[in-house]
Amino acid sequence: MTVLPELYEFPLDDECYKVRLALSLMGVASRSRPVDMVPGREHEKPAFLRINPLGTLPVWVDGPVILREAATIVLACARGLKAGNWLPADPAAFGAVMDWLVFSVRDLHAAHQARDCALLGQEEPSPALRAQVRRAFNVMEDHMVLRHIGGHEWFADATPTIADILLFPAFALCRDYGVDHDGFPALRRWMRAMRTLPGFITMPGIPDVT
Amino acid sequence: MTLTTDPVALDAWYAVATASEVTHRPDRTRLLGQDIAIDRCRDTGAIRVRPVLHGGEYGDPLPVIERYACVFTTFGNPDTPIVEIEEAGEPDRRVVPCGWFTIRSSGPRIVENFLDMAHFPYVHTDILGSEPNTDVGPYRAEIRADVDEVWATGCHFWQPRGAATERDGSGMMMHIDYRVPSPFIVMLYRVAPSAPDRRDAIALFIQPMGEELCRAQPVEFLVDEISTHTELLHFEQVIFLQDRLILENQVPRRLPLDGQAEIPTRADTASVAYRRWLAAKGLGYGTILPHGQGERA
Ligand SMILES: [Fe+2]
Numbered sequence: 001m002t003v004l005p006e007l008y009e010f011p012l013d014d015e016c017y018k019v020r021l022a023l024s025l026m027g028v029a030s031r032s033r034p035v036d037m038v039p040g041r042e043h044e045k046p047a048f049l050r051i052n053p054l055g056t057l058p059v060w061v062d063g064p065v066i067l068r069e070a071a072t073i074v075l076a077c078a079r080g081l082k083a084g085n086w087l088p089a090d091p092a093a094f095g096a097v098m099d100w101l102v103f104s105v106r107d108l109h110a111a112h113q114a115r116d117c118a119l120l121g122q123e124e125p126s127p128a129l130r131a132q133v134r135r136a137f138n139v140m141e142d143h144m145v146l147r148h149i150g151g152h153e154w155f156a157d158a159t160p161t162i163a164d165i166l167l168f169p170a171f172a173l174c175r176d177y178g179v180d181h182d183g184f185p186a187l188r189r190w191m192r193a194m195r196t197l198p199g200f201i202t203m204p205g206i207p208d209v210t
Numbered sequence: 211m212t213l214t215t216d217p218v219a220l221d222a223w224y225a226v227a228t229a230s231e232v233t234h235r236p237d238r239t240r241l242l243g244q245d246i247a248i249d250r251c252r253d254t255g256a257i258r259v260r261p262v263l264h265g266g267e268y269g270d271p272l273p274v275i276e277r278y279a280c281v282f283t284t285f286g287n288p289d290t291p292i293v294e295i296e297e298a299g300e301p302d303r304r305v306v307p308c309g310w311f312t313i314r315s316s317g318p319r320i321v322e323n324f325l326d327m328a329h330f331p332y333v334h335t336d337i338l339g340s341e342p343n344t345d346v347g348p349y350r351a352e353i354r355a356d357v358d359e360v361w362a363t364g365c366h367f368w369q370p371r372g373a374a375t376e377r378d379g380s381g382m383m384m385h386i387d388y389r390v391p392s393p394f395i396v397m398l399y400r401v402a403p404s405a406p407d408r409r410d411a412i413a414l415f416i417q418p419m420g421e422e423l424c425r426a427q428p429v430e431f432l433v434d435e436i437s438t439h440t441e442l443l444h445f446e447q448v449i450f451l452q453d454r455l456i457l458e459n460q461v462p463r464r465l466p467l468d469g470q471a472e473i474p475t476r477a478d479t480a481s482v483a484y485r486r487w488l489a490a491k492g493l494g495y496g497t498i499l500p501h502g503q504g505e506r507a
Contacts, residue, residue, distance in 0.1 A: 010444075011448055038447070176455070205451055
């Protein structure tokens with residue numbers, strides 16, 4: 001009997017969705033461990049802190065291995081695949097994937113903050129925060145315009161990679177915090193392409209039509 | 211922002227917090243445009259709700275009633291008590307406060323969305339509805355003058371997974387009654403799938419922070435011996451966030467009470483009754499009153 005890796009997650013969290021989407025697209029089996037993040041704040045309680053002292057979600061537990069950042073969970077899962085091109089070996093494409101991976105963690109953090117504030121906060125996200133998100137989306141939009149001109153539909157390679165997966169939730173969910181898709185036609189085209197991938201799954205907050 | 215002067219909005223009870231989450235440290239939020247602070251008195255342990263005045267000091271405490279796991283307060287003199295939910299007192303009921311979520315919409319828009327069954331197959335696909343079972347059958351909507359509430363009864367809809375207990379997705383015809391006991395509170399009663407001789411109750415308590423910005427918390431009163439607490443939460447929260455996306459896209463954010471203002475197909479029977487009821491009350495907060503009615507300062 002094989003023991004499946006476990007994913008501690010909250011269904012409404014955008015970081016957890018990155019992992020769920022990746023697992024589904026890559027066909028990786030796991031067991032979901034739902035955590036009462038809101039309203040129960042279970043992720044701040046002792047039982048959970050024993051698993052992840054940082055008190056953050058998602059958490060991936062695979063035997064002795066514990067990973068607690070969506071990007072590294074997705075990266076590790078892609079590395080473990082026997083087949084598929086989600087993490088290209090070619091140095092140029094690999095470099096591009098890693099560059100966008102860092103972008104998804106660093107530059108798109110504002111998107112996570114804006115969504116958190118819009119969903120659970122007392123005020124709407126500040127104009128400054130939303131402007132920060134738009135700047136990051138503009139960088140993505142410009143990149144995808146050039147990729148399209150060059151005959152490519154994905155961020156880092158000729159086929160979809162984990163870069164596409166890790167960038168997707170922030171843009172797909174931006175209506176949740178009052179940023180519209182309309183100003184980003186290349187990203188909308190990319191979003192429609194993402195939806196056609198076998199194993200694609202959605203989450204609440206993502207509009208059906210882009 | 212400052213407190214509204216709308217008398218109908220002022221004279222109502224509002225849930226503004228979950229009682230178990232109130233601590234000695236004041237939590238700031240807003241009701242009807244007025245900043246308020248909610249905390250637990252260090253001496254008596256009683257929950258206090260106080261307006262936060264311009265200098266940052268607290269005004270006189272507002273009335274507080276703890277009910278249905280929530281803290282209720284009011285700025286005015288409500289002539290009706292907080293809604294009576296009989297099921298809440300039953301010893302085997304599971305009372306599940308599902309968390310406060312912020313929505314850029316008006317309270318009446320949120321109520322109207324809750325009353326609408328037609329969107330189930332498209333917004334809550336494979337949960338509360340699925341194609342081709344898209345028909346909203348006939349039901350009865352009425353304003354009950356004796357209790358001053360709006361009811362929609364005899365509603366039924368085919369639901370693939372109408373409750374957290376229905377895991378196999380085989381679906382069932384769900385029988386639902388809707389109730390609006392107060393302009394910013396909406397409820398439903400449905401046959402409890404795992405105990406067909408009893409009814410589940412689900413309430414949505416709306417806290418209008420401004421006319422076009424609300425917080426809302428669904429509170430469930432369920433007969434369910436099967437689901438875990440976390441399963442019940444996540445089931446309801448997913449549905450709520452699906453509605454949130456739709457609500458935030460509606461224009462205008464305030465609910466027009468003029469019967470001609472929106473295409474009639476969207477405003478079904480229950481919604482028409484709710485709008486008429488609000489118009490008769492003259493609620494101007496979060497609504498657009500018919501021309502000439504309730505001119506606002
Ligand atoms: Fe809905």
